[in-house]
Structure formats: structure tokens, C-alpha cells
Amino acid sequence: MxxxxxxxxPPQRHLPGHIAAALAGAGGAFDSAGQPWAGRSLAGEDARIHNFEDDDGTADANYLTAVAALKSGHGDETGVISSLATARVFIPIVAQLAEEAEGQDGLQADKQADMALVTLKAADGRTAMPAFTSAAALAAWHPEARPVAVYAARAALSAVSEGAELLVLDPGSAVTFVVRRPAMWALAQQQHWIxxxxxxxxxxxxxxxxxxxxxxxxxxxxxxxxxxxxxxxxxxxxxxxxxxxxxxxxxxxxxxxxxxxxxxxxxxxxxxxxxxxxxxxxxxxxxxxxxxxx
CATH class of the missing domain: 3.30.70.1350 (Cation efflux protein, cytoplasmic domain)
Structure with missing residues (x-):
């Protein structure tokens, strides 16, 4: 045979209680400084690249080592997920029109531009949230997106809050690594993934x-x-x-x-x-x- x-x-599942509690207590619709994504402008302090001091924007060394081991055949995806436990990643946020006003020429003018998280649709229709291990990778993918630095665990929580079942690292880069839902949930809870x-x-x-x-x-x-x-x-x-x-x-x-x-x-x-x-x-x-x- x-x-x-x-x-x-499997269809999208209801969140287990412990994950819902973690989401209620941290992350979710908030950035690494605890500020909401919604209602941001593109000016002043909101235009800062990220909230991590002395961050040069390069990829986490442990993550790069784990991916290199995976490429060489000496590592596995468990090692990559483990490396993300302490890694900083960048979440792209983009301007979206929150309110329009009519200009003097009769055309619609952008009165207020809020910031929004970016989500994608995977080939099978599931929602995916992109994240980037370096500021350069994000800029190459979407030059107009604002990179906001968060720990990968917080990014996973944000993905859960957006209804995403995949966290996609570095789409369009030399190595694109997909964190599937069980690993994403484990990362959000800061638990070891098997x-x-x-x-x-x-x-x-x-x-x-x-x-x-x-x-x-x-x-x-x-x-x-x-x-x-x-x-x-x-x-x-x-x-x-x-x-x-x-x-x-x-x-x-x-x-x-x-x-x-x-x-x-x-x-x-x-x-x-x-x-x-x-x-x-x-x-x-x-x-x-x-x-x-x-």
C-alpha cells in the first residue's frame, strides 16, 4: 500500500489560555517600548528607527551562526529557533491613511497618516507576519517601511495578536526562514520548541x-x-x-x-x-x- x-x-485554532494570558500581559499591539502601533505619525519621535540603544542594525550573531550551521548540514531548525530566544529583530510598520481632507484644489489630501503592522498571505492562504534580522534586509524589502526593533519573542506575540500563523524572517533575502505556528507560539512564551x-x-x-x-x-x-x-x-x-x-x-x-x-x-x-x-x-x-x- x-x-x-x-x-x-488544520484550521486556525483558538489560543490556549496560557498563550492568551501572555498576549494580554505583553506584546500584542504594542512595540518594544510598550507604545501602541496605532495612531502614530511619521514625524518627530515616532520616526526613530528603533528603541534599542547602541544597536547597529546588523543581524544577531547567534542567529547567523545557527543559520550557517543549518546551511552546512551541521545544524537543524531547532537551533535556529533557539537562537531567536534572545535575538532582536525588526518589525516593519508602514503609513496608512487614517483620515482624508479635501485640499484647495479639490483633491483628497492625506490629513493623518497612522502606522500599521505589515501582514502577508502565504501560498496556502494563511496570514504571515514578516520580521527582519537586520535593518538593511528590511530596507531592501520595503524602503518606505519604518523598522521597529523588538525581541523576537515580542514579535511572535505581535504575530499571534494579528492572527498570523507564520512568522517569516527576512523575506526576499539570501535566506528566508519561516517560523511555523507551534514554534511561533513557543517563542512567544519563551519556551523550548520541539x-x-x-x-x-x-x-x-x-x-x-x-x-x-x-x-x-x-x-x-x-x-x-x-x-x-x-x-x-x-x-x-x-x-x-x-x-x-x-x-x-x-x-x-x-x-x-x-x-x-x-x-x-x-x-x-x-x-x-x-x-x-x-x-x-x-x-x-x-x-x-x-x-x-x-
Whole structure:
């Protein structure tokens, strides 16, 4: 049995209580100085590049080291996420027209320009928030955006508050690294992130659900085909992709027809989706079917 099921992305989930509490207590719609993004002008103190003193705007050294290790094959995406725990990043904010006034020539004039966070749409339709590890990378991406420096954990909280499921580091740069939702949530809480494909506790919970289906002999968790990312130079990195994140290999007993397989998959995914650990630690999945070896 060697059929493949297409990757699926679970719908956006309600925030767990501890994440909602963290969001209420810090970050969210506020910058690193605790000031709201909304209602800013482009003049005076609001035009400052960022709020970190003696910051030269270059990328965090630990992050660069972790990405270099990932590119060389000696590191993994867990190391990159860990490096972000203490890293400063830049969030782009752009002017948007808050109010219009009619000028003397009868044309609409910009009466007030507020500042807004930038969000993007990923290829699969999910909301993504861009962040940049250096001021130069942000300027190259959007010369008119104002860089506001925040710790990466605060950027993750802001992404959560915007309903984003992805935090995209350095879009358009030599290396674009996608922080998927479970890693983003862990970063926002300043907790260690374990990839779903290497998570023993998650594997146990998923096997517990699968044990209720007689046709499932065993299952295996592997990195999904979307874990890898491609750098601008064409090299492939073993991490930083947008997903699918988790490949679930199901070893099934003989005798199931197509309808039986579909019913089995629907039952499994329904059972997994009700599991709290699965909801928090799995971003997107793809399922492969294999014949169990007797």
C-alpha cells in the first residue's frame, strides 16, 4: 500500500489560555517600548528607527551562526529557533491613511497618516507576519517601511495578536526562514520548541488515538516535505520551510477498500484534532499509507 494523501493544514485554532494570558500581559499591539502601533505619525519621535540603544542594525550573531550551521548540514531548525530566544529583530510598520481632507484644489489630501503592522498571505492562504534580522534586509524589502526593533519573542506575540500563523524572517533575502505556528507560539512564551516530527510525547498521544482503529498496526512521525527551505542561491536547507511540517506514516492491515481508507483517515484526523497536545504542537500534516509487514 503506497498511496499518498495530500498535506492538510488544520484550521486556525483558538489560543490556549496560557498563550492568551501572555498576549494580554505583553506584546500584542504594542512595540518594544510598550507604545501602541496605532495612531502614530511619521514625524518627530515616532520616526526613530528603533528603541534599542547602541544597536547597529546588523543581524544577531547567534542567529547567523545557527543559520550557517543549518546551511552546512551541521545544524537543524531547532537551533535556529533557539537562537531567536534572545535575538532582536525588526518589525516593519508602514503609513496608512487614517483620515482624508479635501485640499484647495479639490483633491483628497492625506490629513493623518497612522502606522500599521505589515501582514502577508502565504501560498496556502494563511496570514504571515514578516520580521527582519537586520535593518538593511528590511530596507531592501520595503524602503518606505519604518523598522521597529523588538525581541523576537515580542514579535511572535505581535504575530499571534494579528492572527498570523507564520512568522517569516527576512523575506526576499539570501535566506528566508519561516517560523511555523507551534514554534511561533513557543517563542512567544519563551519556551523550548520541539518539532512535531521529533516529539516523543506527541507521538505517544497520536498512537493512543490510532490504537482505537483496528486497521492501524503502527504509525511513524517524520519531517514533512515542507520542512525544507530553499535559499536564494538554490541550496536546500533542512528547516525553515512553511510546511507541511509533519509526515505521518500509517502502517495498515490488508483488506481496506478506498471507502474504508477514507473513513479511517477521517476518524483519525478527527481524533487527533480533539487532542490538546496535537492542537498546540502540529502545524500541518501529510499522511502516507503503507502496508503493515507481518
Amino acid at each position: 503506497a498511496s499518498n494523501e495530500p498535506g492538510t493544514t 518539532p512535531s516530527y521529533a516529539d516523543d510525547a506527541l507521538a505517544h498521544e497520536m498512537r493512543q488515538v490510532a490504537a482505537g482503529f483496528a486497521a492501524v498496526r503502527s504509525l511513524e512521525l517524520l519531517p514533512g516535505r515542507g520542512v525544507a527551505a530553499r535559499a536564494a542561491d538554490g541550496s536546500v536547507l533542512a528547516g525553515g520551510g512553511a510546511g507541511p511540517e509533519l509526515q505521518v506514516v500509517l502502517y495498515l492491515a490488508d483488506g481496506l477498500d478506498a471507502e474504508g481508507v477514507q473513513q479511517l483517515l477521517a476518524g483519525l484526523q478527527a481524533g487527533w484534532s480533539r487532542n490538546v497536545l496535537f492542537g498546540e504542537r502540529v502545524d500541518s500534516i501529510e499522511i502516507k499509507l503503507r502496508r503493515a509487514v507481518h
